[in-house]
Amino acid sequence: MAHFVGAIDQGTTSTRFMIFDRAGREIARHQIEHRQILPAAGWVEHDATEIWENTLKTISVALAEAGLTSGDLAAIGITNQRESVVAWDRTTGKPCHNVIVWQDTRTDALVSRLDAAFVRDRTGLPPATYFSATKIQWLLENVDGLRARAEAGDVLFGTIDSWLIWNLTGGQHLTDVTNASRTMLMDLESLQWDQQLLDLFGITRAMLPEIRPSAEIYGHFEGVPIAAAIGDQQAALFGQTCFAPGEAKCTYGTGGFLLMNTGSTPVRSSHGLITTVGYQFGSTVTYALEGSIAVAGAAIQWLRDQLGVLDSAAASETLAAEVEDSAGICFVPAFSGLFAPYWRPDARAAIVGLSRYHTAAHITRAALEAICYQTRDVVEAMAQDSGTTLDCLQVDGGVTGNALCMQLQADILGVPVSRPAVAETTALGAAYAAGLQVGFWHSVDDLRANWHEDRRWQPTWSLERREEGITRWKAAIDRTLGWVG
Numbered sequence: 265m266a267h268f269v270g271a272i273d274q275g276t277t278s279t280r281f282m283i284f285d286r287a288g289r290e291i292a293r294h295q296i297e298h299r300q301i302l303p304a305a306g307w308v309e310h311d312a313t314e315i316w317e318n319t320l321k322t323i324s325v326a327l328a329e330a331g332l333t334s335g336d337l338a339a340i341g342i343t344n345q346r347e348s349v350v351a352w353d354r355t356t357g358k359p360c361h362n363v364i365v366w367q368d369t370r371t372d373a374l375v376s377r378l379d380a381a382f383v384r385d386r387t388g389l390p391p392a393t394y395f396s397a398t399k400i401q402w403l404l405e406n407v408d409g410l411r412a413r414a415e416a417g418d419v420l421f422g423t424i425d426s427w428l429i430w431n432l433t434g435g436q437h438l439t440d441v442t443n444a445s446r447t448m449l450m451d452l453e454s455l456q457w458d459q460q461l462l463d464l465f466g467i468t469r470a471m472l473p474e475i476r477p478s479a480e481i482y483g484h485f486e487g488v489p490i491a492a493a494i495g496d497q498q499a500a501l502f503g504q505t506c507f508a509p510g511e512a513k514c515t516y517g518t519g520g521f522l523l524m525n526t527g528s529t530p531v532r533s534s535h536g537l538i539t540t541v542g543y544q545f546g547s548t549v550t551y552a553l554e555g556s557i558a559v560a561g562a563a564i565q566w567l568r569d570q571l572g573v574l575d576s577a578a579a580s581e582t583l584a585a586e587v588e589d590s591a592g593i594c595f596v597p598a599f600s601g602l603f604a605p606y607w608r609p610d611a612r613a614a615i616v617g618l619s620r621y622h623t624a625a626h627i628t629r630a631a632l633e634a635i636c637y638q639t640r641d642v643v644e645a646m647a648q649d650s651g652t653t654l655d656c657l658q659v660d661g662g663v664t665g666n667a668l669c670m671q672l673q674a675d676i677l678g679v680p681v682s683r684p685a686v687a688e689t690t691a692l693g694a695a696y697a698a699g700l701q702v703g704f705w706h707s708v709d710d711l712r713a714n715w716h717e718d719r720r721w722q723p724t725w726s727l728e729r730r731e732e733g734i735t736r737w738k739a740a741i742d743r744t745l746g747w748v749g
C-alpha cells in the first residue's frame with residue numbers, strides 16, 4: 265500500500281522533488297539549482313537536458329533519503345515554471361535549442377506587431393514577451409532548419425510540463441490546460457489551440473501537445489502514475505486550498521504571482537491583470553485572475569550574483585535590517601520590463617533618489633520594498649477587477665522566509681499577511697491534484713483540513729506613511745518607462 269504522494273516542482277531557479285504524507289506533511293525533499301544562461305541583455309535561457317537530469321536525480325535522492333522506493337508513491341504530480349518553451353527532436357528526444365525562459369525579452373519586436381484587443385479577447389492575456397507564442401515563433405524563424413524539420417513532424421514544442429511528461433512517460437506529447445492557457449495560443453473558452461492564433465504565429469497544430477485536464481493519468485514512471493500537471497502558480501493556489509471564488513494567494517519566488525479563484529467563468533480584467541485557467545478536474549474548469557510580477561526574489565538574486573553585495577539570499581534580511589528605512593530611495597527592478605498591472609516592455613530597472621549617503625543596506629531594503637510595492641499594485645488591480653478586497657494576504661514561496669520583507673508587505677498593504685505551515689505550497693498543490701486523481705485523498709475538504717497558519721504579520725505603518733511610500737513608488741515607476749524600444 266502506497267502511503268505517500270510525490271511532486272516534481274520544476275521552478276525557474278531550481279528543480280525539487282518533494283514527498284508528502286496524507287496529512288500534507290513534508291516527508292522528504294531534494295533540490296538542485298540549474299544554470300541561468302544569459303547570452304545577451306534581456307535573454308534568459310535554461311538547458312532542458314540539465315533540467316531533465318536534475319529531475320531524475322531529485323526523485324532518486326529524495327526517495328533514498330526517506331528510505332522509500334517508487335513503490336511507496338501512490339502518484340506523482342508535476343508543477344512547473346510556466347510559459348518557458350522547449351523544442352526537441354521527436355526521434356532522439358534531444359533538445360534543438362536551449363529553453364527560452366518566460367523572463368526573456370528577445371521577442372519584443374514580434375510582440376509589438378500584435379493586435380492587443382484580439383489577443384486579449386481570445387486568450388485572456390495582454391500581448392507580451394512573457395508568453396510562449398512568440399518564443400516558438402522566434403525559434404522557428406531563427407534556428408537553422410528548424411521550421412522545415414518541425415513542419416515535417418520531426419520537432420515537437422512544449423512548455424516544461426510537456427518536456428517532463430514526454431521524458432517521464434516515454435513519449436506522450438501532452439500539456440495541461442493551465443500551462444496551455446499561458447502560451448497565448450489557446451482559446452480561453454474552448455480550451456483548445458486557436459487556429460487563427462496558430463496561423464498568426466506560423467505554428468502548426470501537430471508541433472504542439474494535446475491539451476488535457478490538470479489531473480489525469482498521463483502515463484507512468486517506474487510504475488507510478490503521473491497523475492497531475494499544473495502550472496506552478498496555479499498549483500500554489502491549489503496548495504493554499506483557495507478552492508472558493510474570492511480566495512487568493514501570493515507566491516514570491518523568482519517573480520511574484522497573485523492569483524484569485526474566480527470560479528467557473530473567466531473574469532476579464534480591465535486593470536492590467538491576466539485571465540487564466542486555475543485548474544481543471546474532469547470537465548469542471550476553475551478560472552483565476554492573476555497579477556504577474558516579473559521580478560521579486562530575482563532582485564535579491566541580482567544583488568547576490570551580479571553586484572556581489574550579498575553572500576546569500578537570506579543575508580538580505582540582516583543587511584536590510586541594519587537601516588531603519590531606505591532613506592528616500594526606490595528600486596524598480598524592471599529587468600524584463602514591467603508586467604502587471606503596467607505591461608510596459610519599454611521599462612528598465614532603476615534605483616532613484618541616490619546620494620552619497622546611501623549604502624548597500626539601503627539598496628537591499630529598497631529591493632525588499634520593491635517586492636512589496638509591486639505586490640500592492642496588483643492587489644489594488646485585483647480589488648478593482650474582482651470587487652473583492654482582501655482582508656488578509658495568504659503568502660508562500662522562497663521570499664516568505666524573509667520575515668522583514670513580510671513585515672514590510674503587511675505595512676505597505678495595510679492588511680495582515682499569513683504564511684502557512686507548509687510554505688512549499690506549489691509542490692503541495694501538485695501532490696494534492698495527483699493524490700485526488702488516484703483516490704489518495706477523497707475530497708477538497710480533506711485538503712482544507714491540512715492547512716495551518718505558521719505565522720502572521722500585522723500592519724504597523726500609519727495611513728500617512730503608507731500613502732507617502734506609494735506616491736514615491738509611483739513616481740519612481742514613471743522614471744523607468746520608455747527607456748528602451
Ligand SMILES: Nc1ncnc2c1ncn2[C@@H]1O[C@H](COP(=O)(O)OP(=O)(O)O)[C@@H](O)[C@H]1O
Binds near residue numbers: 517518519577663664
Ligand atoms: N530569505 C530570503 N530573502 C529574500 N529572498 C529570498 C530569500 N530566500 C530566497 N529568496 C529568493 O527567492 C527565490 C527562490 O524562491 P523559490 O520559491 O524557490 O523560487 P522559484 O520557484 O522561482 O525557483 C530566489 O529568487 C531567491 O533570491
Ligand SMILES: O=P(O)(O)OC[C@H](O)CO
Binds near residue numbers: 274346347495517518
Ligand atoms: O518558477 P517560479 O516560481 O518563479 O514561477 C515562474 C512562473 O511560473 C512564471 O510565470
